[in-house]
Amino acid sequence: MSDRAADVEQALEAAERLFNARGVQSVGMDAIRDASGVPLKRLYREFPSKAELLHAVLDRRDTEVRSAVTGFVDSHAGSGSPRDRILAVFDYLAEWFAEPDFRGCMFLNTAGELGGTSETVLSVGRRHKLALRDYLAGLVAEAGLPEALADQLMVLANGAMATAALQGTPDAAVHARAAAAVLVAA
Template identity: 85%
Template structure:
């Protein structure tokens, strides 16, 4: 087993556990048990749980951004720029329907630890700004007003929170419908 394989297993296990139980509800022993990576090895790679959380959030950021852009490219590639914007909400609908969906890890972690961890807030803000920048690219390609990107981000984040609290994926469709209204109003 390579060092990188151990790191990957630890990050995957920590992400699953943090997502399911929250950060404070998961100890390093649980991550060791779920990953099969010895505790000594975990602490060699991640001297503290905060270091592990930072690495999990960084990995999650890259994974989510890649998943969204990949979905939009694959599912709206031949569509209009408007369709590409709306495809973001189609991605959310699929994500919200996954059995392990518990909401946005960045929003959840910021809610749990944001008052005590500037690092969590920094990584979460960076992730949300990157999503906003992606929405801005889509809005620009559709020749829509720049302010629409911020409005779409509010819709997406609101849908994430609503879907997590309600335990159903319907919020994605509702947010998509609201996004379509905003786009149509901006075109007029």
């Protein structure tokens, strides 16, 4: 990896960690410099504004989350029934919510913090949520269930994310999974 690529990766990792822990508005480029070890001049060369850095962080997070969800479902329910694969999404959420640094969904949190002032944040968040909805729609189609179920499952998943973040416990994923099981069986 080149020095430039390493600096970009370090900056993205530090920014994601700080934005997740403190929110976007309370984190300045100096804090990202300090946490990443990337000189401020190079940081601004790669990301001319904090908004551009945030966009890159959200794009990266989108890729990571989608890959993590599909990887989890494939490894935990890959040979199971299509209905098992749907419910495995909620098992993924339970594991994610139990992580010590879980602070909620970065897309929901950032949209809540900046959504009224940043069309970019809303656009990236919508794209992410629609991609996950499309993934669920594929699982729903595999199970031969009505397409509208994908939207209902997304509401459950997003509600669980918000609830888990506020309550500080992974229990919301267990409750959302139970509700999803009822919907899938109906």
